[in-house]
Amino acid sequence: xxxxxxxxxxxxxxxxxxxxxxxxxxxxxxxxxxxxxxxxxxxxxxxxxxxxxxxxxxxxxxxxxxxxxxxxxxxxxxxxxxxxxxxxxxxxxxxxxxxxxxxxxxxxxxxxxxxxxxxxxxxxxxxxxxxxxxxxxxxxxxxxxxxxxxxxxxxxxxxxxxxxxxxxxxxxxxxxxxxxxxxxxxxxxxxxxxxxxxxxxxxxxxxxxxxxxxxxxxxxxxxxxxxxxxxxxxxxxxxxxxxxxxxxxxxxxxxxxxxxxxxxxxxxxxxxxxxx
Ligand SMILES: [Fe+2]
Numbered sequence: 001x002x003x004x005x006x007x008x009x010x011x012x013x014x015x016x017x018x019x020x021x022x023x024x025x026x027x028x029x030x031x032x033x034x035x036x037x038x039x040x041x042x043x044x045x046x047x048x049x050x051x052x053x054x055x056x057x058x059x060x061x062x063x064x065x066x067x068x069x070x071x072x073x074x075x076x077x078x079x080x081x082x083x084x085x086x087x088x089x090x091x092x093x094x095x096x097x098x099x100x101x102x103x104x105x106x107x108x109x110x111x112x113x114x115x116x117x118x119x120x121x122x123x124x125x126x127x128x129x130x131x132x133x134x135x136x137x138x139x140x141x142x143x144x145x146x147x148x149x150x151x152x153x154x155x156x157x158x159x160x161x162x163x164x165x166x167x168x169x170x171x172x173x174x175x176x177x178x179x180x181x182x183x184x185x186x187x188x189x190x191x192x193x194x195x196x197x198x199x200x201x202x203x204x205x206x207x208x209x210x211x212x213x214x215x216x217x218x219x220x221x222x223x224x225x226x227x228x229x230x231x232x233x234x235x236x237x238x239x240x241x242x243x244x245x246x247x248x249x250x251x252x253x254x255x256x257x258x259x260x261x262x263x264x265x266x267x268x269x270x271x272x273x274x275x276x
Contacts, residue, residue, distance in 0.1 A: 001029055005037070007228035010126040010245065012037035019045050019055055019237065027058050030239070034107070035187055039124045039240040039247075043233055045111070049074050049266075052111060056268040059107045059239075063271045066098055066151065066174055069165040071266075080110075081163035082120070082253070082263040088160050089120065089263060091249030094221065095197035096127075097242050097269060100149040100174045106272035110238045110265050119258025123248045124240060125227040131181060131192040134220055141213065142180040142202075149198040150175040177203055182275040184244055191244050192221065193275060221246065243272065 003012040012033055019042055022030065033040050047055070053076055056062050062076045071077050082089040098104050110122075131139070151174040180202070182193040196218040202210040230238060240247065253259045 001026070001033070003033065003037070003040075006039075006041070006230065009129055009226050009228055010038040011041070011124060011228035011230065012039075013041040013043070017042060019047060020051060022055055022058065024058075031059070034239055034241055038126055038128075038245045039228070039230075039238060041230055042237040043235070045235050045237050047111065047237075049077060052077070052109070052266065052268060056107075056109045056270060060270045063105065063269055065167070065269070066101060067166050067169050067172065069167040076268055078267045079164075080263075080265040080267055082161070082251075083163050084260050084262045086162060087251060087253050087259065089249055089251045089253070090161050090164065091122070091247070092251040093197050094125070094218070094246050094248045095195045096193075096246050098151075098174075099178065099193070099195055099198045100151040100176055101272075102176050103272050103274050104178075105242045105269035107270040108240050108242050109268045109270075110240075112232045112234055112236045112265050114262050114264040115232045115234050116253070116258060116261030116263055119250070119252045119254075119261075120263045121229050121231050121250050121252075122238070123227050123229045123250060125221060125246045125248075127191045127193065127221070127244050127246060128184075128189050129226050130221050130223075131190055133223070133226070134192060134217070138213070138216065139181075142217075145180050145205075146177045146203045147180050147194050147199050147214070148175060148177050148201045148203060149195075150200050151198065178275040182243070185273050185276075189244070192217070193243075194218070195221070195246050242269070243275075
C-alpha cells in the first residue's frame with residue numbers, strides 16, 4: 001500500500017486504494033498504518049452506507065453517539081451538517097471524541113459528502129508527541145493523576161447547530177475520570193490525555209492550581225509542530241485513532257469567502273476501552 005505522509009508529526013494518505021476491497025488480510029495493513037500514523041486518509045471512495053458500517057466494524061463494535069441522533073435506518077451513523085450560512089460547525093475546538101464517556105471511542109471514521117470550495121479543513125494532533133515534548137517538571141506533576149471530563153450537553157449542541165438533532169437525552173451530562181497520561185492498549189505507548197473541550201479539572205488539586213496546569217498543557221497541545229491539516233474533497237475518508245490524537249474542525253466560514261456553502265459528513269465510531 002502506497003502512502004503519502006501528511007506532516008512530520010502524523011497523518012498518512014493511502015494512495016489508490018478502494019476501501020470496497022478491504023478484507024481481513026489487507027485490514028491488518030490498514031490498522032498498522034493507523035497505529036503508526038494515527039490518522040489515515042483515502043480519497044474518491046464510493047461506499048454504500050452498509051459498506052461504510054461494515055468497514056468500521058472491522059475495527060470493533062460500532063456504537064451510537066451519546067447525545068446526537070443517528071440517521072434513519074442507520075442509527076450508528078451521525079450526519080454532521082453545517083448549513084450554508086452557518087458560521088459554526090460541530091467539532092470546532094480541540095478535542096478527542098466523547099472523552100467524557102467511561103469508555104471513549106477507539107476509532108472514528110469520517111466520510112465527506114459535501115464540501116465547500118474553501119474552508120472547513122480538519123486539523124489532527126499527535127498526543128504521544130505532545131507527551132514526549134512536554135516539560136519534564138510538568139510530566140512529573142501529572143504522573144498518576146486523573147482528570148474529570150464532562151460533556152457540554154445536548155442543549156449546547158441543539159442551539160449551536162441548526163441542522164443536527166439530539167437523540168432526546170436533553171439535559172443529560174456525562175462525566176468520568178481518566179488518567180492524564182494514558183497507555184495505548186495496542187502499542188503500549190504513553191499518551192497525553194486531556195483536552196480543552198471536555199477536561200474540566202485535575203482530581204486532587206485546588207481549583208486554581210488545576211486550571212493553571214490544565215491551561216499550560218492545553219497551550220502546549222496546540223503546538224503546530226504536533227499537527228497535520230487535511231483539506232477535504234468530496235468522498236474522502238478519514239480514519240482516526242481517537243486514543244492517541246485530538247482534532248479540530250476549523251470553522252473558517254467567513255462572509256465573501258468560505259460562507260454560503262453546506263458541509264456534510266458522515267461519522268461512525270467504534271467502542272473503546274476504559275483508559276488506563
Ligand atoms: Fe470530533
